[in-house]
Amino acid sequence: MSGGAAVWTVVVPWLLLTWVFLWVSGRRGWWGCFVCGAVAAAVVMFPWLGHPLPFWTRALMANFSVPLAGVLVIAVAGRVSGKSLFTSADWNAAWIFGAAGAVALYPSALGLGPRNLDAYALGWPWLFWGQSFVLFAGVAVVAAFLLWRCNRFGILLLLALLGYSVGFQESENLWDYVLDPVFAAAAIAGVLRLGFRGLFLRNRGEAPRQKRLS
Amino acid sequence: MNAPETVVRSRRPGIVRMVLAGLALAAGLAPWWSAREEGWRAFPGFDVAPAVEDVVDELPIFETIEINPGSPEAKAHSATLARMPDGRLVAAWYAGSGEGHTDVGIFTSVRDPRGAWSEPRRILSREMMFGSLGRYALSLGNPLLLPGEGGKLGLLFVSIAAGRWSGSSLNLAWSEDGGETWGPVEKLTTNPLFNLAALPRNPPARLDGGGWAVPVYEELVGNFPEILWLLPRNGGFSAAVSRMAGGLEVMQPALVPLSVQDAAAFYRDVTKTRRMFMARSEDSGRAWSRPEPTELPNFHSGVCVVRLPDGRLLCAFNDTTKRVRENLRLAISGDEGRTWRRIATLAEEKEQEFSYPYMLVGDDGWVRMVYSSRKNRICYVEFNSEWLNSMADAAQRKGEVP
Numbered sequence: 300m301s302g303g304a305a306v307w308t309v310v311v312p313w314l315l316l317t318w319v320f321l322w323v324s325g326r327r328g329w330w331g332c333f334v335c336g337a338v339a340a341a342v343v344m345f346p347w348l349g350h351p352l353p354f355w356t357r358a359l360m361a362n363f364s365v366p367l368a369g370v371l372v373i374a375v376a377g378r379v380s381g382k383s384l385f386t387s388a389d390w391n392a393a394w395i396f397g398a399a400g401a402v403a404l405y406p407s408a409l410g411l412g413p414r415n416l417d418a419y420a421l422g423w424p425w426l427f428w429g430q431s432f433v434l435f436a437g438v439a440v441v442a443a444f445l446l447w448r449c450n451r452f453g454i455l456l457l458l459a460l461l462g463y464s465v466g467f468q469e470s471e472n473l474w475d476y477v478l479d480p481v482f483a484a485a486a487i488a489g490v491l492r493l494g495f496r497g498l499f500l501r502n503r504g505e506a507p508r509q510k511r512l513s
Numbered sequence: 514m515n516a517p518e519t520v521v522r523s524r525r526p527g528i529v530r531m532v533l534a535g536l537a538l539a540a541g542l543a544p545w546w547s548a549r550e551e552g553w554r555a556f557p558g559f560d561v562a563p564a565v566e567d568v569v570d571e572l573p574i575f576e577t578i579e580i581n582p583g584s585p586e587a588k589a590h591s592a593t594l595a596r597m598p599d600g601r602l603v604a605a606w607y608a609g610s611g612e613g614h615t616d617v618g619i620f621t622s623v624r625d626p627r628g629a630w631s632e633p634r635r636i637l638s639r640e641m642m643f644g645s646l647g648r649y650a651l652s653l654g655n656p657l658l659l660p661g662e663g664g665k666l667g668l669l670f671v672s673i674a675a676g677r678w679s680g681s682s683l684n685l686a687w688s689e690d691g692g693e694t695w696g697p698v699e700k701l702t703t704n705p706l707f708n709l710a711a712l713p714r715n716p717p718a719r720l721d722g723g724g725w726a727v728p729v730y731e732e733l734v735g736n737f738p739e740i741l742w743l744l745p746r747n748g749g750f751s752a753a754v755s756r757m758a759g760g761l762e763v764m765q766p767a768l769v770p771l772s773v774q775d776a777a778a779f780y781r782d783v784t785k786t787r788r789m790f791m792a793r794s795e796d797s798g799r800a801w802s803r804p805e806p807t808e809l810p811n812f813h814s815g816v817c818v819v820r821l822p823d824g825r826l827l828c829a830f831n832d833t834t835k836r837v838r839e840n841l842r843l844a845i846s847g848d849e850g851r852t853w854r855r856i857a858t859l860a861e862e863k864e865q866e867f868s869y870p871y872m873l874v875g876d877d878g879w880v881r882m883v884y885s886s887r888k889n890r891i892c893y894v895e896f897n898s899e900w901l902n903s904m905a906d907a908a909q910r911k912g913e914v915p
Contacts, residue, residue: 300647300700350649357648358674359707361700408705410735410760414803419705423753424545426742427799428552432545439541443534457533460540470702471751473544480706 303467309353311363313343314371321378332379362468362475367482369455392452397486400478422472556797559770560719564824573900580622580891581633592883592891594873595658600626603692605656606891613677617652645698657713664691671712679710679733701752709733715767728766735760736783757801763790767818777850779818782811787834791850809853810834817870822878826850829870841867856908
């Protein structure tokens with residue numbers, strides 16, 4: 300495991316724990332973020348059964364996606380400043396991208412779906428070079444479209460693509476830079492929430508409104 | 514004066530947006546485009562020798578020996594074999610108090626050219642992996658040796674993160690001195706869902722121009738076969754997997770290159786068909802036909818199939834449709850696996866287990882094989898083509914398995 304990958308597998312769990320502690324405690328502002336961040340750092344570095352937390356989490360999760368890290372930074376920053384860097388449209392883009400990616404990727408990776416559909420293999424450009432154009436161009440076009448529309452989730456996708464070019468993760472597969480199971484689960488929950496909210500508002504005869512999330 | 518300011522204000526974001534969008538397109542397409550040369554070479558074909566009509570030995574020779582007699586471990590299983598350029602044989606297997614237990618380690622033994630096997634040596638334990646990989650592993654299993662150039666030897670094996678085999682992922686280590694010492698362990702990422710659950714089992718196929726196609730299988734929700742491509746890249750090897758079939762049908766592929774482009778795969782059955790399955794590829798392993806049952810029985814047990822120098826296929830398998838592995842037989846096919854004839858019984862005993870055969874075929878026509886015997890023994894078998902032909906002739910004359 301390279302140094303960059305090792306640091307990444309420490310930083311992302313720390314961000315995740317910081318956000319969880321902020322959310323559970325209801326704290327906001329710089330002081331709250333500092334306290335929760337410090338507690339999260341202590342939890343991450345504490346020698347659980349003789350080893351720090353990343354030693355255990357890496358066993359199952361050594362490739363956290365860039366969008367997951369990005370939305371955690373946005374969420375923590377929102378708690379600190381009281382204003383979200385993401386509009387509801389940005390969040391919607393994140394959840395829809397993550398949910399669509401999860402539907403395209405995970406059933407195939409479990410051996411389900413059409414026999415010849417191997418979505419994950421497209422993430423190695425040197426394996427099925429011609430077919431992998433669909434994935435690389437697809438992510439690039441989605442990122443470009445979002446950036447053109449001033450959707451800030453596009454920045455996270457751009458960072459994921461740049462990260463893949465640098466190759467800082469343990470994985471050499473593009474999918475692992477743009478999607479992971481944690482982000483996928485959050486995205487599916489986010490899309491379901493969007494769907495329920497739309498259904499609820501339609502039943503009440505109201506149109507869904509664009510709303511800033513804090 | 515207001516108009517130009519308005520234009521400037523509206524153009525600035527437009528330029529930023531355009532630059533960012535262009536950057537995104539470039540960032541996405543650059544790695545794809547830079548991989549084009551490797552992409553064109555991705556399926557170079559198999560490194561397979563043309564069939565030779567007759568390989569002559571003087572006398573039929575068949576020998577068998579236990580590699581780990583007196584082993585204190587309650588379980589020894591999933592053996593693999595590699596022949597080094599100097600003629601030595603290296604065998605590796607996992608052993609411990611039981612499958613998935615924390616004391617399981619990877620063991621090796623080396624047979625010198627005179628035929629003596631060395632005392633088994635534990636080369637890897639989960640604790641030894643902790644430092645290399647910086648992560649927890651519950652247990653180890655399924656080693657596979659990859660003989661390289663100039664005495665270089667690769668060791669592919671699984672580490673289990675949690676649970677049983679469905680919690681496993683692939684690791685790779687290299688030895689520059691034929692297995693005496695091993696370098697740091699590298700984790701291979703082969704699945705997007707927590708990197709679960711690929712396992713190797715059967716011999717790898719060498720690729721034209723270097724690298725290996727290693728048959729592996731997934732065992733998480735579905736059971737399905739894949740090929741792990743270890744391709745030369747940037748001075749080392751890059752790992753990527755491609756699917757051979759869908760889930761819930763077959764697993765543990767045995768990959769048999771027939772020519773540079775053609776290959777056959779034989780599978781362990783996980784359906785109620787209770788037959789060994791088979792598929793074909795005509796494009797160097799890139800795409801595979803739908804697995805079809807063969808005439809050989811199989812009840813969820815590993816098979817090994819190799820191509821003999823004369824082009825026939827040799828299969829080692831448990832000859833039963835019941836949930837036991839009380840025998841281990843050889844069958845031979847002269848039509849690339851479509852039909853089979855049983856020729857020999859290597860082991861048979863009630864309430865015992867003989868399983869997981871692993872075969873290598875030398876250029877000299879000798880077949881060298883290891884398999885799990887009686888749960889905690891690793892048996893080594895070698896025989897020459899004369900013995901094989903004599904058994905095949907005898908089977909044909911008698912119409913039964915000798």
